[in-house]
Every structure is written in structure tokens, then in C-alpha cells.
Amino acid sequence: MTVTTPEGFRAAGVAAGLKTGGAPDVALVVNDGPDAGVAGVFTANRIKAAPVLWTEQVVRGGIVRAVVLNSGGANACTGPAGFQDTHATAEHTAAALTSASAYQIGAGEVAVCSTGLIGERLPMDRLLPGVAAAVESLGDNSGAAAAEAIMTTDTRPKTTVVAGAGWTVGGMAKGAGMLAPAMATMLCVLTTDAVAGPETLDAALRSATRVTFDRVDSDGCMSTNDTVLLLASGASGVAPSEAELASAVTAACHDLARQLLADAEGATKEIAIEVVGAADEDDAVEVGRSVARNNLVKTALFGNDPNWGRILAAVGTTAAAFEPDAVDVAVNGIWVCRSGAAAEDRSKVDLSGRDVTIRIDLHAGAAEATVWTNDLSHAYVHENSAYST
Amino acid sequence: MTVTTPEGFRAAGVAAGLKTGGAPDVALVVNDGPDAGVAGVFTANRIKAAPVLWTEQVVRGGIVRAVVLNSGGANACTGPAGFQDTHATAEHTAAALTSASAYQIGAGEVAVCSTGLIGERLPMDRLLPGVAAAVESLGDNSGAAAAEAIMTTDTRPKTTVVAGAGWTVGGMAKGAGMLAPAMATMLCVLTTDAVAGPETLDAALRSATRVTFDRVDSDGCMSTNDTVLLLASGASGVAPSEAELASAVTAACHDLARQLLADAEGATKEIAIEVVGAADEDDAVEVGRSVARNNLVKTALFGNDPNWGRILAAVGTTAAAFEPDAVDVAVNGIWVCRSGAAAEDRSKVDLSGRDVTIRIDLHAGAAEATVWTNDLSHAYVHENSAYST
Numbered sequence: 001m002t003v004t005t006p007e008g009f010r011a012a013g014v015a016a017g018l019k020t021g022g023a024p025d026v027a028l029v030v031n032d033g034p035d036a037g038v039a040g041v042f043t044a045n046r047i048k049a050a051p052v053l054w055t056e057q058v059v060r061g062g063i064v065r066a067v068v069l070n071s072g073g074a075n076a077c078t079g080p081a082g083f084q085d086t087h088a089t090a091e092h093t094a095a096a097l098t099s100a101s102a103y104q105i106g107a108g109e110v111a112v113c114s115t116g117l118i119g120e121r122l123p124m125d126r127l128l129p130g131v132a133a134a135v136e137s138l139g140d141n142s143g144a145a146a147a148e149a150i151m152t153t154d155t156r157p158k159t160t161v162v163a164g165a166g167w168t169v170g171g172m173a174k175g176a177g178m179l180a181p182a183m184a185t186m187l188c189v190l191t192t193d194a195v196a197g198p199e200t201l202d203a204a205l206r207s208a209t210r211v212t213f214d215r216v217d218s219d220g221c222m223s224t225n226d227t228v229l230l231l232a233s234g235a236s237g238v239a240p241s242e243a244e245l246a247s248a249v250t251a252a253c254h255d256l257a258r259q260l261l262a263d264a265e266g267a268t269k270e271i272a273i274e275v276v277g278a279a280d281e282d283d284a285v286e287v288g289r290s291v292a293r294n295n296l297v298k299t300a301l302f303g304n305d306p307n308w309g310r311i312l313a314a315v316g317t318t319a320a321a322f323e324p325d326a327v328d329v330a331v332n333g334i335w336v337c338r339s340g341a342a343a344e345d346r347s348k349v350d351l352s353g354r355d356v357t358i359r360i361d362l363h364a365g366a367a368e369a370t371v372w373t374n375d376l377s378h379a380y381v382h383e384n385s386a387y388s389t
Numbered sequence: 390m391t392v393t394t395p396e397g398f399r400a401a402g403v404a405a406g407l408k409t410g411g412a413p414d415v416a417l418v419v420n421d422g423p424d425a426g427v428a429g430v431f432t433a434n435r436i437k438a439a440p441v442l443w444t445e446q447v448v449r450g451g452i453v454r455a456v457v458l459n460s461g462g463a464n465a466c467t468g469p470a471g472f473q474d475t476h477a478t479a480e481h482t483a484a485a486l487t488s489a490s491a492y493q494i495g496a497g498e499v500a501v502c503s504t505g506l507i508g509e510r511l512p513m514d515r516l517l518p519g520v521a522a523a524v525e526s527l528g529d530n531s532g533a534a535a536a537e538a539i540m541t542t543d544t545r546p547k548t549t550v551v552a553g554a555g556w557t558v559g560g561m562a563k564g565a566g567m568l569a570p571a572m573a574t575m576l577c578v579l580t581t582d583a584v585a586g587p588e589t590l591d592a593a594l595r596s597a598t599r600v601t602f603d604r605v606d607s608d609g610c611m612s613t614n615d616t617v618l619l620l621a622s623g624a625s626g627v628a629p630s631e632a633e634l635a636s637a638v639t640a641a642c643h644d645l646a647r648q649l650l651a652d653a654e655g656a657t658k659e660i661a662i663e664v665v666g667a668a669d670e671d672d673a674v675e676v677g678r679s680v681a682r683n684n685l686v687k688t689a690l691f692g693n694d695p696n697w698g699r700i701l702a703a704v705g706t707t708a709a710a711f712e713p714d715a716v717d718v719a720v721n722g723i724w725v726c727r728s729g730a731a732a733e734d735r736s737k738v739d740l741s742g743r744d745v746t747i748r749i750d751l752h753a754g755a756a757e758a759t760v761w762t763n764d765l766s767h768a769y770v771h772e773n774s775a776y777s778t
Contacts, residue, residue, distance in 0.1 A: 047705030047713050047729070077701050079714065079730035118698025119731050178685060178702070221685045221699075222706050295684070295765070296567060296610045296773055303774025309507025310610075312466050313567070316436030317611050324436050325468065340436070341468035342508050376684070378770050384685055385692025 002143030002159035005170040006193035008032050008233025010138040013145030016130020018072030018116075018123060024149035026130035027069040029189050030097065030138055035234030036109065038064035039201035041209050043226035049076035050083040051112040052225060054090065058111050062198055064231055065105050067189055068093045068131060069113040069150050071174070076118040076224040085122050086112050092128050096135040113187045113227050115152055115174060147172035150187055153383065158259040162248045167194040167236040169248045173256040177265040177384065179218035186260070188213070188228040190252055193236035196245055204246040205230045212253035215285065215371045217292040218264040219380070228253075261372050266379030269301050271356040272370055279365035283320035287360060288371030290318045298376035301356055306331040306349035311358060312340065322362040330359040391532030391548035394559040395582035397421050397622025399527040402534030405519020407461025407505075407512060413538035415519035416458040418578050419486065419527055424623030425498065427453035428590035430598050432615035438465035439472040440501040441614060443479065447500050451587055453620055454498040456578055457482045457520060458539050460563070462505040462512075465613040474511050475501050481517050485524040502576045502616050504541055504563060536561035539576055542772065547648040551637045556583040556625040558637045562645040566654040566773065568607035575649070577602070577617040579641055584628035585621050593635040594619045601642035604674065604760045606681040607653040608769070617642075650761050655768030658690050660745040661759055668754035672709035676749060677760030679707045687765035690745055695720040695738035700747060701729065711751040719748040 004011050010030045018025040040059035042052050058064060068089060075082050090110040097105045114122065137145075147157035153176040162169045175186025196204070209228055230249065240248075261270050273291050278284035291297055294314040300307035308329045315327060329337035334349045336342070356375075374380075393400045399419045407414040429448035431441050447453060457478060464471050479499040486494045503511065526534075536546035542565040551558045564575030585593070598617055619638065629637075650659050662680050667673035680686055683703040689696035697718045704716060718726035723738045725731070745764075763769075 045702060045705040046707075046711075047701050074698075077698050077726070077730055079728065082730070118696075118702060119726070178699075219684050221683055222702065224698075224702050224705065294610055295608050295769075299770050299773035302770065305774065307507075309463075309466050309613075310567075312436050313434060313507060313611065313613050316434040316613065318435075322435075337466070337508070339468065341466055341471070376770060378767050380684075381688050381691065381765060381767050381770055384688035385694065 001161045002147055003029050003170045003172050003189055003191045004141055004143035005161045006168040006191045006233065008193050008235030009191045010140055011142040011146040012134040012137045013142065013149030014130055014133045014137055017126040018070055024145065025070055025072040026134050027146035027149035028134040028138065029067045029146060031065050031231045031233050033233055035232055036063045036065050037196060037198055037201050037232035039205040039230045041205060041228045043223055045222045045224050047077065047224050049074050049114060049225040050078060050086040051075055051114045052227060053083060054086045055111040055227060058108060061108055063109050064111050065109040066093055066097055067111040067113065067229055069187060070127060071115050071150050071152050073114060073116040073120055073122045074118050074225050075114040075122050078121050082121060085124055088124065089127060089131065093131050096132050100135055111229055115150065115187050115225055118224060143170065143172065150174040153177055153265055155263055158256050160252045160255040162251045164194065164240055164244060164248050166238040167192060167240060169252045171252045171256055173260060175260045176263050177219060178221045178223040179216060179260065179264060186223060186226055188256060190230040190249060193233050194245055195234040195237065195239040196232050200242050200245060201230055201232055203242060204249040207246045208250040208253040212250060212257045216257050216261060217289050217371055218261065218374045220293040261374060264374040265383045266377045267374035268377050269356050269375040270354055271301060271358065271373045271375065274357060274359045274370045276359065276368040277361040277363045277365060278367040279321035281367045281369050284367050284369035285371060286318050287315055287320050288369055290314050291358065292371050292373035295376055302375040302377045304351040306336055306346050306351060308337040312337060315360065320362065321364040326363040328361040332357055390550045391536055392418050392559045392561050392578055392580045393529055393532035394550045395557040395580045395622065397582050397624030398580045399529055400531045400535040401523040401526045401528065402531065402538030403519055403522045403526055406515040407459055413534065414459055414461040415523050416535035416538035417523040417527065418456045418535060420454050420620045420622050422622055424621055425452045425454050426585060426587055426590050426621035428594040428619045430594060430617045432612055434611045434613050436466065436613050438463050438503060438614040439467060439475040440464055440503045441616060442472060443475045444500040444616060447497060450497055452498050453500050454494050455482055455486055456500040456502065456618060458502040458576060459516060460504050460539050460541050462503060462509055463507050463614050464503040464511050465507040467510050471510060474513055477513065478516060478520065482520050485521050489524055500618055504539065504576050504614055507613060532559065532561065539563040542566055542654055543652055545652060547645050549641045549644040551640045553583065553629055553633060553637050555627040556581060556629060558641045560641045560645055562649060564649045565652050566608060567610045567612040568605060568649065568653060575612060575615055577645060579619040579638060582622050582625040583634055584623040584626065585634055589631050589634060590619055590621055592631060593638040596635045597639040597642040601639065601646045605646050605650060606678055606760055607650065607763045609682040650763065653763040654772045655766045656763035657766050658745050658764040659743055660690060660747065660762045660764065663746060663748045663759045665757040666750040666752045666754060667756040668710035670756045670758050673756050673758035674760060675707045676704055676709050677758055679703050680747065681760050681762035684765055691764040691766045693740040695725055695735045695740060697726040701726060704749060709751065710753040715752040717750040721746055
């Protein structure tokens, strides 16, 4: 049910001592082919971690035979020395795989992902032996172990599988904080045994992330390390249509995004902000994101308060097309605001559950979009005021 | 030491029963002239409360003889009926002042400000008698009472006075949450007995708010009611230069902004984000605001953690000119980040006090700006998850 479910992939997850406590912290995903296709999307943050800068180059090369991932350190804001560490990790992985395989692998075919604290060098004396151990323990059914090894503040691993007609998409992801991706989210590796060329893979991945990870805005904070990779082995021998592949990849990303939202740091609510009646999709996303990032809306929902006035005030900070006296807002199905003023009795709103749906009708057109977020809780403040200390 | 310190002004603060508990909730500031000059800046939120829509019109008329303010209700998102309530409040104030004065006052010369919960109509049956009582109790030394009557979640009134050469600027303000003004902050009335024409007043107020209230971003949430008014009586008979007036008004706004920051909901830190080495001032403000709004930076500071990686990640989400490997960051004087990577030992940073200074050098030019914010604490979550319930 993960990255090793599609044919042609092996994986591993081992403990290398990067995390305190002995939890798994090095993961490896290997594509045994016959194809080695890849597509990738990366953080839009201009402060990019060393592994992002490296992996962007690797993906441009068009061939990825392995992805090595570590938790326990983001290798971000580590300067030229940090980039050399990433390069050395790729070299080491390529050499270990070559000596264990029937074929040659170059460092330029190895993607690297890191996650954890920003600003500290990785302990290479532990990471490199960990990579060697991961190569040793590669297995056809070790996807779950890999998904566990990339966790940081996640409380559970996130994996998915979507079946096509004779082919499959599998995936894993991590991410619980700094979760407001603008091109991707945190770390995610998707695999497929479909036969697909680079343009098809790239189109499928971009169309999928645009409406899934890109619309998760848990805490408004964009990471330096966000990376989503899609690897294709071609091992099924089946070439789906572009639309079929895109649909399956979108379903996989949607499932993983939902799991990220469900496990977000300290959250007690999973909130869908459905913006309808927008002049265009960009307007709908802008409005949804503005509400998703509003701390007063998020604290109100933590307090089970359907405070539509705060929602309207957040909508009012956008440049989207709407008339202030035409906006309707429903919270969990109760239209507490019509035409910009109070409507149904707010006491009718049931906020006792974990799922919250805010529906905003701008009455300015026919476009719509949904943005997902979480509430702002005491536990979020606690976890993030104590994370590095 | 407040709005009644300059010559020509009277004020009042009374309890009308809008707030539970009998605290003062209606304030009145009257300009007895000889001049009745005014300048105003208002929220940039497109969802504007009825009193903002009304007072924008009044200020455009060029004459303001009185400002009536209430706490206990924002009169925002209340539709056409809410606007009629504001109009009725101005009419009632004008009539009561006319019958108590030697001169005629029209409703179009009365500014109205409201603050409190969004989305509920004001109890006019209590507000209008409160206005009458305020007119009855007008006094030359009642500025402090007025400042108290406009408080909501504020724990203390905010007042200021700045002396010129033979003239004075006085002021009062309120605001503790929804504090991220883009043209003004919450409610603020400034008074001066200087002789000044409308252009001079407007220029002084805009130059003052641009570098004070506009750069306070306590919680990233822009209000529907933000209003800053500057009233000029001319009673001193002294006409300062434009620069002298602007300087005094800026000093008054700076003092009030500092008091707002010090009393922000649940805050344990007052944080100055000094951005230097920017290509232009807009870049500096954008970077400062991005850091000010970053929940992970704010929770880290609540936890006394000089987490410069989170600061850098926030800088990276802006479009400002900088090279990622050229940015330096100091926290309370310790340069924990140089050239985008770790530098001085973060354990040297003393965060035990309430004041925090983050200095970010973009190394991209000579412009600079400071943005002020607060930390994100348990008390902020508590106060804002329980405010309306």
C-alpha cells in the first residue's frame, strides 16, 4: 500500500542515529526499471535547502534511479558545505547501489531529500553508514519502513495507493508543520509502474499538486525543503492516457494531502474552505488562502465559535472580485451570513466534530476552489515554541 | 496628557450599558474651535464597518466638530440598517451638542467610530441616551475618561501628548487584537491646537501613520473598523511648519503604537523587526511584515528560541531583492546567521526579557524599515478562542 506497491520498486527505512531515540531516519526508494522516468515539483521558497537545489538539477537531467531521504535534519541554510554534504550523499548512494546491482548508477541519477531542523549541518559520519545500511536492507515490500523513516513531528506515516487498469500509483509523504506549500508539500515520493514519457509525468504531477498540496495551508509557513517526486518504472508495460495518469496521481496526492491535514501539529479541526461564485479560480484560491491564514478565524474554530465576522474580515483583505454586501457564508451548512450581514442563528452551527466546512459564496461568477487548513490551538503553540529546545 | 490637553477641546466618557459589567463605553471628543480642521485615514479592508463608511464621507466634507465613539459593538457587517444606526448616532450627537452650545452643529460634521464584536446591531436604545449623557458630562479635562471608554480587550487606556512651540498634539487610541492596520489602526483620535490647513493636516497624518501604525502587525488580521482622525482647533493661534507638525504627529502616533504593541492580546514579547540593506523601503517593509506574520517565528520567540532558520524561511517567501547566501540575521544583537548559514552561537542570545530585536541585513542596498509585532502565545489562543462566547 505504498511506494513499493507498483512493480519495479524497492525501498528501505533504517535508523542511522540522526534522530535521538533510535527511530528510523534514512529512507531509500529505488527504481529498478526498465524505465527511470521522473517529474518533480519543489518549494517556491527562495531560501531552498541544499537537497532541493541538488534534486532540481537531477530532475532536469531526466533520469532518477533512486531517492535517498533523511529526517533528523533539513540541511537548509547550511551554505556551500551543506551542498557538498548533499552531493556526497548522492555519490555514496550511487556507489553503494552500483556495487550491489547489476548496473551502473551515477550520482546524477540520485535525488536527495532532507527534513528536520533548519540551519544545522547533517552528521555525515552517521548518515553515510545509514545509506549503506539502507542499500543492504532494500526490499520489495519495505515501502512502509521508508514512510516511517521520513517522519519528523508526524505522529503516523502517510502512504497511499491508487489502482489503474493494469498499472498502479503508490506514494508516501511526511509533513506536519511549516505546511503551506506553494508548489509541493514537504517530502513526497510517488511511484508508478505505468509507461509514461517525461512530458506526461510532468503534466500529471503538476495538475495533481496544483489542486491538492498547493491548496493545503495548515499554518501559513512555507518550507525550505518541499519536494514532490514522481518516479515511473514502466514495469507494468501499460501506457495509460495522459488523463488517466493525471487522474490517478491527483487521487494519490489528494489522499496524502488529507493525511497531512489530519496529522497537522496540534490541530483539533480539519477545515475545508470552499469558495464558490468567484469570478475566476485564482480569486477563489486567494480568498480561501486568506481565510486559511487568519489567526482569528483559526482560534475561533478551535473555540468552536462560528465567528463569520472574522471570516468576512479576512475575505475583505483580498483583491478578489466581490461586493461587500453580496457575500454569503455558511459554517457546517448553516448560512450564518447572507448579503454581508447576520442571517441564520449561529447557535445552530454544530462544531463539536473534527471536520469543519466553511462555504463562501462571493456571488461574482461561476469559479470555485477549496483550500484546506487547520485550527490554531494551544497544542500548536506548545509544540512550536518547544520544537528546537 | 490626552485629547483634551491641546486648547479648544472637550471630551467625555460615560457608561451606556453597551458593555456588560457597567464599564464606560461611549466617548465624545468635541472641537470648540475656532477651526474645525480634520484629516483621517481608514482601514484598507474592503469589508468596512458602517461608521467607517460614514466617517470617510464626513472627513471628505472637511469639517469635524465632534467625534462620537463607542465600544461594545463594531457595527460591522450589519447591512443598510447598521449604516442607518450610525447616521442616527451622528444626528443625535449633533442635535444634543447644538442645544447645549452657542452654535449650530450638523450631523455631517460628526465623525462616528465603533469597536467591538463584528456582525451584531448596536443597541440604539442604550447608545442614544449614552450620547446625551456624554454631551452633559463634557469637560476640559475628561480626555482620560474618553480614552477609557473606547477600550475593548485593552487592559489599559492609551494616551499621549507631544508639545510643540506654543502648540500641542494630544491623542488616544485603542486596540489589542485584529491588529494589522494597512492604513490606520483600530480607533485613534489625535487633537491639536495648531493652526493648520487641510493639506497640512492630511500630509502630517499620512506621513505619521505610514511609519507607525502601518508598520504594526501584531496578529496579521486587518480590522473592519480602523480609523485614525486628526482634529485641529487652531486655538493656540500658532501655525507650525508642515515639517514641525508632521514630526509632532509622528511622535504621538509612535507613542500610541508602542502602547498598542505593549498591550496586545496575550503577548509576552514586543518584537521589532529591523530590516536593513534593502534595495528599497518597500522591500524592507515586505520582509519585515513576512517575518512578523510567521506563526513559527512567533511561537519560537514565545518559547525564547532564537530560531533564525524560521526567520530566513519567512524572508524566502518574499519578492524582495536579496541573494539567499548573503543574508545576515541578528537576534538581540547576536549575529546567529551570516551569509545565510549558522554563525555566532545561538545560546548567547538572551531572550529572557520582553523586548526582542530581530535585525535582518539583506545586503541588497541602503534602504531600511522597522516592523513591530508580538509573539504567539497560549494566552493569545485562549483569548481569541473564547472572545465571542
